[in-house]
Structures are given as C-alpha cells and as structure tokens.
Amino acid sequence: MTAPREHVEEISCQEFVELVTDYFEGALGPRTQNRVEEHLVMCHYCETYAEQIRATMRALRALDDEPPAGEPSPAILAALRRRREDSR
C-alpha cells in the first residue's frame, strides 16, 4: 500500500474545535486554513458550532464598545442595603 499522502489528511471535529478561534482571528497558516474550510463544507455540526463561536465573538467585541457603568443610583444602593438588613 502506498504511504498516506499529505492531501488525504483532514482534520477531525475535535481538531476543528481547537482551531476555530485561530481561524476566525486569521491566525492559521494557509494549509491549515484550507483544512478548516474543507471541514466546514462537509460537517454541519462544526458549521453550526462555528456560527455560534462567530456570534459569541461578535457579541464580545460589541461589549468593548459599551462605556463602563457608573456608580449605582442611590435608590439601588438603598434597596440593596435594605435587602441585606432583611436577610440578617
């Protein structure tokens, strides 16, 4: 039997999961990127997973744009104090 040639190599779903963040960040080399994309065409499970990761990354990036929350309002602080007192 001929020794396995490089082009028969494919990534598994587990390997895909390990690579997906780097894929979205453009941090993979061209060869590995090819493997990831070939896997995405073929595997609906990983395609769904990748969409979820992409959505999560998008949501996290959007959070960066939100200004930090200021001090809680006096009314909220008072309510929290009351609750703490009640629970004692």
Place this chain on the structure above:
Amino acid sequence: MIAYKFLRAGRIGPFSGFQWPECGVWVRAEEGLAGCRTGIHACRLRDLPWWLANELWEIELEDDAATDEHKLIARGGCLRSRIEAWTPACADQYAKACAWRARDHAIEALRRHGHEKQAARMAGAGTLIELRDAAGELAELNPEARISLLMSQDGAACALTHAAPMGAYVAAHAAKRIGGPVAYDAERRWQSEWLARHLGLRPS
C-alpha cells in the same frame, strides 16, 4: 481561464461572506475581499467535491491563477453564468450515488473476509432505507468489516438527510479503507466526474 465557484444563496462567498457582483463584473482580491487573505478561490473539475455549496457558478479567472491542492487562486475573477443544473435535487442525486458507492466498498470488505451471503444482502438492498438498516445490522455481526459497514450506513443516512458533502466524504473514506490513498483519490475523481457529467461542465 474558466473555472467554477460554489457560493451560498445570493452569490455569497461561503467563507469570506463577500457578495459577488453581477455576472461580468470583475473582482480583484485587493479591492474588496476583506475576508480572503490570498485571492479569488475557484475550482477545477477535480476540486468540486471539496467545496459544495448552494450555488455553482462558472467563473473567469485572470490568467496567472496559481494552483493549490484543492483549488485555484487568482488575483481577479468575474462570474460568467450560474450552473442551473446544480440544484438541491441534483445534490440529492449525487449524495445517493455516493451512498451506493460506499455500499460497494462495504460489499468488498465483506467479500474479503468471506462473508458472501452478507455481501449479497448488501447488494440486494433496493432503497436507501434498506441499505442503511442492512448495513447497521451487519455491522454488529462482522467485526472485520464493521467500519466499512458503518460507513455504508452513514453514507445512506447522509443521502436520506440531504447531506451531500458529508456523503461524498464518507464514500471517499470508505474507499480509502479498502484500497488506501490511491482508492481515496480514485473515489474523489469519480465524484468530480459524476458532477461534471451531470452538470455538463467542461475542464478548466
């Protein structure tokens, strides 16, 4: 140079998210493919099984296209026409063809281990459901051919659930299990020839 390109519905690049313009409008890699780091990607006939998607288009590439393992990479390209024969029904036909090929590889595995009667049962399956069920049952009885039978079962399941790309993948690996990388290559070649024949495609 004429090649082929699979896109998502609406002429959307599956990985770049780039929406291709109307036919005849040239796109150059440096001009707007933010998601694509290396250029315009397209298929030779032999590359088609790796990149199936909703729409198939004929694309003209700039003549300096580089060849990669499973694709062409050019600096520019323009869509010429959609291959209308590539429809969900055609994809289903292709998935079925791949399922029967995976079945043939399972039959070969059974015969190699002297299970003629069980090979005949696989050969006698008349529908994908019969094939899926027979392969599943026989897999439990034949440790030597178990993986090939499970691959056949998976191939039938893919065809039943309209999962053509995975069905083709399964058939190629079913072939590899029987005949090694050479058989894998031959199976992928068979798949690209099937697509070219049924879609009326010409070599790049």
